[in-house]
Amino acid sequence: MNKQMMSILDRLNSIPLEGTERLSFLMQSFLLIKLNESDDFVSLLTSNKIQSKFDELSAYYDKQGIFITPIENPMIGNFLLGLVDLYEADVINFKDMAEAISLELIRKDRASFIMPEELCKLGIAFLEGKDTSVYCPFESSDSFAERLAKHSDVSYETKNMERFLVADVRSKLLNCNYEKYCSDPISQPKVIESGGLKRFTSSIAFPPMGVKYPTSNELNDIWGRFPEKSFTGDVLHLRHMLAQTTDRVVAFVAASFLSRSTAGEKKFKQSLLKNNWLEAVISLPTNILSPFLGANISMIILDKKRTIEQVKFIDASSNFEKKTAREIKLVGIDEIVKLLDSDKSKGKVAVVTSQEIEANEYDLSVPRYVFSQEAQALQSELEKYELTNLEDVVELIRPQAVKSIEGGEHELVEINISSFNKIGEYNGIHKVIYQEDDPVNKSSRASKQFLQKNDVLIASKGSIGRIGLVEDLPAELTIAGQSFMIARVSPNTKGVTPVSLYQFLSSKLGNEQLQRIQSGATIPFINIKDLKSLKIPLATQEQLDLAEQLRAEVKAQHNKIEKLQDSLNQLTQDRWF
Structure with a gap:
């Protein structure tokens, strides 16, 4: 940002304004300069007429039902004079002012979010040829509206009054005119015409994440937008965008939504596939929104005029470069856009049938x-x-x-992820659980999960890829924590032993399979159905014997490393000369 503009923002610190007042004052000041360029601001300030200008702005927005914080601080005069001087000297311009508003919005409220320029370019690129009219619902979609307004009929809708004001003031400063509506797109959509929702060629949005609504039945929706009984925002947001669109929908969604399969979400995904509307899913770099938002995001592209049954999955997770230690930026936008035209699976793109997606329980994770x-x-x-x-x-x-029951007389030992070292051996760490009933009683809940020697423990929640081999039990009554799935090799099984299974799952081959079937963005997990279908190699007896030898060698080498570490600790901690 312009250094002089940064200096202006710093000067605001000398004026006793609260966060909301500060942002409102900044927007009104910039807007007054824009709307009164021909006026002599010096005379306005010296004659105390500037207050009437602020009052006119308040009245203008009040007619639209928008409240704007009144400005009555006597210290604003000198600030405005300095601002006008810099503008008239061409040191700052209206683009600098628009950027300052966005910066101040984020400074005031870290939860506020402005779309990075690269993500805006990527999203808009997917609208090419289908951008005659574009709908941009939800708070953070104003960035799309600004860029599209130069050549498209654009409407922006948000229930957030402050974001409405930010969008309105920025659009006036930047001369990008588009329709704006301050209303809730989900519960009270106002972008309507001829008694129904206005239909646009395309929609593009960054909907709010992690939002839950009353169930679709309780929303009293008169437009028939929500056939699924879902209260998750992801489904309702996409359904709303589809209802106001004739052709293409481009939306940024939480990566976790792609793998979830609750009743409403599953039915929604089934509907997309049945109608052939799901065109593509694109994974984006991890932490692309850091430091503003911690959620990992993906893009979903829907097209209501498609007849092709196949869906394209595009991996753009490596398309980034570092800006700072904490920030990255998206790169290779043209490359990502071209991948949408691919008709064969190759490299970063996979062309997948609806049947394959159904077989994966409608998991849309790239x-x-x-x-x-x-x-x-x-x-x-x-x-x-x-x-x-x-x-x-x-x-x-x-x-x-x-x-664990306080005062319980019977003890159980529970082992968890931290109970195993790097080579899958029990390391002595465990938790004691007390029970009132005797766990040995076969009717008790705990008795069904007592560990046996040679059980293989597969981390299925959290630390995906961690494997344990139960060679020694800390106690006769030992159970596994819920982060594990117990794999008990069936008696008389040919081609697999507990040791060979452990060795395989710990190898690159096995670990890659486990990573591939994991779901969930915040806390990774593996569905038991996916784990059941994990491919395991059947070994010859000679290979099984070699697995036993390898296990013995691994343990021997690990013991040597442990002894060396103990010696090193003794040298560094117990001696100083």
């Missing part, structure tokens, strides 16, 4: 379908072996929650 070069090489290596599903060689047991 890593489910697009494999990195390393992952493709590992998959080719895996296919050299005779393979079977994990459920065919083990019994999978999901541990249940067992609460």
